[in-house]
Amino acid sequence: MSAQDHDDNINDGNPGNHGNHGNHGNFGATGPGTPGGAALPVAGRAQPPASIDVGAVENGAVVFENWRGEADRPEPPPPAPAPPRRRVGMAVAGLGRLSLAQILPALAQSKHARLAGLISGSPEKARAVAAQYGVGDNAIYGYGDMARLADNPDIEAVYIVTPNGLHLEHVSAAARAGKHVLCEKPMANTAAEARRMIDVCAAAGVKLMVAYRCQFEVFNSEAKRLVQSGELGKARLVEAVNAQAQGPGEQWRLKGALAGGGALPDIGLYCLNGVRHLLGEEPVEVYAQVVNPQDDARYREVEETVSFMLRFPSGAIANCAASYGAHESKDMRIRLEGGWIDLENAFAYAGQRMRVARRAGSIEAVEERRLAFKDQFALEIDHFSRCVREDRAPATPGEEGLRDHLLMEALYRSAREGRPVRVGADGSAQE
Known part of the structure; x- marks a missing residue:
């Protein structure tokens, strides 16, 4: 083969020719190397990138069109941190x-x-x-x-x-x-x-x-949205449990002057505040029982286990429990008129999973909702910081904390007196 023949073969566009090293872009033809005769990608002179890849700037942040197909969930927008x-x-x-x-x-x-x-x-x-x-x-x-x-x-x-x-x-x-x-x-x-x-x-x-923090956690927020949307009817029963096996007694959580109480204010508060946040209403009556092991010196000043019920004006009832003496469990379950929601690790730092059940024709369908992880502490801090910068009232102001304290005091009173206690609009115990 002459040199001229070699040059001609380089440029003849035949993908089956081993001499085609100089024309890597010409892969549009079909041939025996393409199963079913399918066309291979064509690469030629570089073109300017499309807007779907470049994105655009809106209100000082870069945004992109959704590049995924209809079958996949769209990506969230990229982070847009403040300077x-x-x-x-x-x-x-x-x-x-x-x-x-x-x-x-x-x-x-x-x-x-x-x-x-x-x-x-x-x-x-x-x-x-x-x-x-x-x-x-x-x-x-x-x-x-x-x-x-x-x-x-x-x-x-x-x-x-x-x-x-x-x-x-x-x-x-x-x-x-x-x-x-x-x-x-x-x-x-x-x-x-x-x-x-x-x-x-x-x-x-x-x-x-x-x-x-749980009010900002993405699964808790989705559970609240779903409950308050009415999509599954009214909530009738809520079960919330927060338990962990407590260790040595020297830690501050077991000292009354530093902790103010035991399982109730430390981990039971997540159940109390979580149910209030989920339902968007305030209890009208509470009932509690406290149990302490008699031979455990760690619980001379604070309680080990508390079980409590909250009754709401809508008719919903929440059964909650918190314990320093049980294996770790931090779950919430909501039973509604038209389905149920199971939120695993509702009060944990990570590891949340959500299942939702409802009727689908003649069968019951149970679906798992998958949400992208977001650090709930970062979400909480960002909310507070934006309130500072924009001079807005926080979603969980001091008054929210005060209401929980009034409700906890009503719960302790119920446990002492062994009876249900009605609470007022502000959460305080009523005579």
């Missing part, structure tokens, strides 16, 4: 397990907040955590010098993650320093303390939000 200097600078008060394992990592994921300071009773621990997260020495504080927060304009808000019995002191200190406050649940030890926290924040002109 770093527009994010709310937040200090975290309390560097225990919850802060280190959940809250600080969530702040790193936040689109509207950033870590700006640390408050701890352990200077050594604070310095170690500050080094991990890039917090300067000038943004580390002790509990006794929280007044100095007023001199740091980079810190706009404080997330209080200390034991319940210290919330009033630490919320008050942050508010008096002019900082907005996000406070872990339960809000305090008592309703009286909760009221004082609301008052001190109002007097200081700062926002107060209680960290009810």
Whole structure:
């Protein structure tokens, strides 16, 4: 074969010819190498990318058309974080397990907040955590010098993650320093303390939000939407259980002065607040029983197990239970007129699963709803931060925490007196 013949074969467009190295783009023909004679992709001169790939900018955020077929769920829009200097600078008060394992990592994921300071009773621990997260020495504080927060304009808000019995002191200190406050649940030890926290924040002109993370968790939000939509009729029965096997007795959760109570305010509160949030109504009557093991010194000051019922004006009844003495279980089940909803791990940090049952013709169909995971702490922090930046009222203000405290006090009263207790519009026990 001459050189000219070789050149001709390179450009003759015959895909079956081994000399076709110079024409990689000409694969449009059919031939024995294409099963069923199907056309192969054609690649030629590069064309400008289509809008479906490039996207567009709307309101300062990049958005894309849905590239998936009708059979698949569309992708959510890409994250649109606020610029770093527009994010709310937040200090975290309390560097225990919850802060280190959940809250600080969530702040790193936040689109509207950033870590700006640390408050701890352990200077050594604070310095170690500050080094991990890039917090300067000038943004580390002790509990006794929280007044100095007023001199740091980079810190706009404080997330209080200390034991319940210290919330009033630490919320008050942050508010008096002019900082907005996000406070872990339960809000305090008592309703009286909760009221004082609301008052001190109002007097200081700062926002107060209680960290009810499950109200922002995507499966809990979907369950609420489904229940309140009426799609499955009215809710009749709700079962909510939050249990865990508690360890050694030295921990603060088992000390009355720091915890304010045992299983009820710590983990039973998720059932109480979760049912209220799910149904969108307030109970009119409560009934509770408390059980403590007689030979376990850990429960001299706080309760191990509590079971309680909530009756609502719609006729719905919620049966709830919380225990420090049972294997971990954090589930909620809703029985409605036209179906049921089973939310596994409803109160956990992750691992939620939802099943929904309803009639489908002559059969019962049970479907699993799959939702993309979103860090509920990050969602909670972002909501609070946007409220600060946009001067809006939080979805879970101090009044929400106060109502739960009033309901818990009614539940404790019911357990002491061994009878149902009616509650008023504000959640307080009625005579």
